[in-house]
Amino acid sequence: MKLKHVIGASLAVLSCHAIAQEQRVVIDNSIVGILETPEGMNKGPAVLILHGFMGNKNELQIANTNEGVLERAAATLAQNGIASLRIDFQGAGESSGEFKDTTFNRLIDNANVSLDWLRHNSLYKAESLGLLGWSQGGLVASHVASDNDDVKTTVLWTPVTQPYITYSKLFGAQLIDEALVSADDKVFPFTTSWGVDAELRAQFFKGILNTQSLAAISHYESPLLVIMGKKDDLVLDGSGEGWVKYHPGETKLIEFDTNHTWDVFTGSTTLDELVMPATVQWFNEKL
Template sequence: MKKIASKAFSSAAALIMVAASAGYALAKEQVVTIPVDGQSVVGTLETPDNASAPAPVVLMLHGFTGTRDELAVKDTDDGVFTRTARELSKNGYASLRIDFRGSGESDGNWEDTTFSGQIKDAVAAIDWLKQNTQVDGSRISVLGWSQGGLVASHAVAERPEVNATILWAPVTNPMFTFSNLLGAETVMKAIAGDPQTPHTIKLPWGVETTLKGAFYQELPVKSAAAAVSAYPGPLMVIVGTRDTTVAPQPAAGQILMDYHSGKEELVVFDTDHVWDAFSGPATLDNKMIPTTLKWLNENR
């Protein structure tokens, strides 16, 4: 059944309180490496410290120019993903957050980044979790944010046995989103050029970045909507009405509902693309994480 939810998440908060009172407390963290094409993907595996059995696990995929801990949250010592991982652990879930190759501590060069490469990293991480005895490899869910949401949609299409998928403001139309972000002229020039030619541009927030033509040449051919049409499992998409990065919302989120078959939910909040992280943790703590946990609990 297709539905849109927006407010009244007291039931989700109640679920969190019940889980926390059940005895899940501190988490154990360890840095792990996953081999992909002769290189290493580095990640942080976080497990509930006092779980009586291997816990279900959530693979967390970061966004464009991000890293596995993700964006710093104002007035905290957390990144968006470190804070989310800690709350997952408190509620009985393990998590693995990875740096895609070329990002963070993983091998590779940023300028060689492509969607295909990140999808391969995500699929390798899913397969690694299946074999890891510290977690319940039969209960894997995937959480992807922004570009990580596009990657997640393709990864679960390749691994349709994934228990549940949660996409936070996923890039649904890469050509449109990155033409706005990187400049339409640059995008068209790079698509027409050599895949190995580097292109340096200044991002809207003032930072320069360099990507080879191969990144741009995948923009017209990768589609989150096409990917989720091949994923039969439970799909939740969370978007913000003030998102100017992946826009327009909620239409950009609704398209995934239109192409996905199976249990699904589109959740719409009054927030921006980064869940108001520049203002503090309130949106994360009161909306994003409780809603995500509710979906995970319903689809364990």
Template sequence: MLKRLALSAALLAAVAGFARAEDVTDKLKTSAAEVLARPAADYVESRVEIKRGDATIVGTLTLPKGAEKPPVVLLLHGFTGSRDELPIEGTKEGVFSRTAHILAARGLASLRIDFTGSGESSGKWEDMTPQGEIVDALAAFDWLKTQTNIDPAKIHVLGWSLGGLVAAHVAAERPVVTATLWAPASNALYNFSHFLGSEAVEKAIASADPDAVIEIKLPWGATTKLKARFFQSLVTVDPVAAISHYSGPLLVIVGTKDTVVTPQPFAGESFLAYHDGPEGLMVLPTDHAFDAFTGPQTVDLMAAASLAFIEGK
């Protein structure tokens, strides 16, 4: 407990000195309303498979009907998620499938993928690491560069939570046009120590065998199993450092009720403090799941705001 409090205090002290990021919340709310008011066009979806060595990454490519070589957004899901993401109450869609449909209905294609070990992709969940997800995302980006039904010069990236960490690394390593991070993991070791308990994480890191399978309890009561390698890898990824190597437009959207990636909005601001380029911060009174358990309103707002940002509105 003392270690967790010390780390939290250190994080707060570090962000206290940051220049405050430009808050574009009101501007993007207005732009999002304009986006959602546009007539919605039809779209078509197809299942795709992307090879990465012996692995197979499964994704859904969503294309606006009748659009010739549209821009495309690479959507990267979060921890324990899959490409459609968390089901939204009152709909038959997940957070990312609904986002993809909102984008496509207004002219933007998207590719949402299952990271290896998740969803329909090959591999075992217990072998997952942030580094493996970064490699998956880079493979998906490179696949998009070869496609003739989208504009390979206009690839954007959007990631949620751990997918936001991955998106920051993709932006550092590939020529993405814009990067949008939804509640992104900013300090993986701290975030997972807070999320899963510092004692459990420290015990897993101390394991002498990186292939040891460790059962952990998730905050909502479920359990999952990951190898010690996952926990040991948390100290070797740094999305905030990665974003410092990206100078394109950056949007970070965070919720003040987020109890998973905390403290907010400071965790989100840390990305902007180290990013040198056009940027904005959108702060909403929402949780880490964007109120998906109560309905689609917040997700729709975030999807439309992200589209407006991508379009430069």
């Protein structure tokens, strides 16, 4: 167990000092996660945190720190009395499996298995459950929310809303269209827009058309918070309104003057002063 000091001086709505406890866990012999709990607490609200495409449980490193975005998010939640489990999907980070075998069904299954672990584990009693998904993790979270009636609230950060448009920006429409008419197990190499080489099977690309986040969220009735960036270059401008339109329950849409990654390559200001305060306030009210 690791004790983690958290300092949130710039977060006006948050506590200034706290200690969080981190425990590495292995779920279903394949999924590695970090259970982060408020110090001295063994029960309370808990959130499953889902990372984005080609990410990991800690996510992008914040400029001028040694901390990832989701690592800081988990610490901030713990600082405010909310436990969390952040996972590496199979094929990412420490979890088993190969990235090229990723499918949307596998991502959703990984998240559902992890949520069930959070629900029943012996380390921390989750008295209420929430979801936090970033980017592709938001798409996955929309399906997990619709699958689980006991998820009291869901928060989506810059969620993939229209998958074909977003992934066309990542891969190019030509690659996706070729994969759509190929055998499921055919491997397609690609280079991301940020210069990373990787490969995925055609089955992943086929899932782009039949894994629709707005359709999923239409079956989820509990409160939903969606936080978008006005300068997002991956999620189509105006997509946030779709969540308001198709979610049948209480919905709040917040749009900040930032990009898809909360400008973390230049610092933590947007995350610390805008995104996390809104997220913590929502979970405190709804969870």
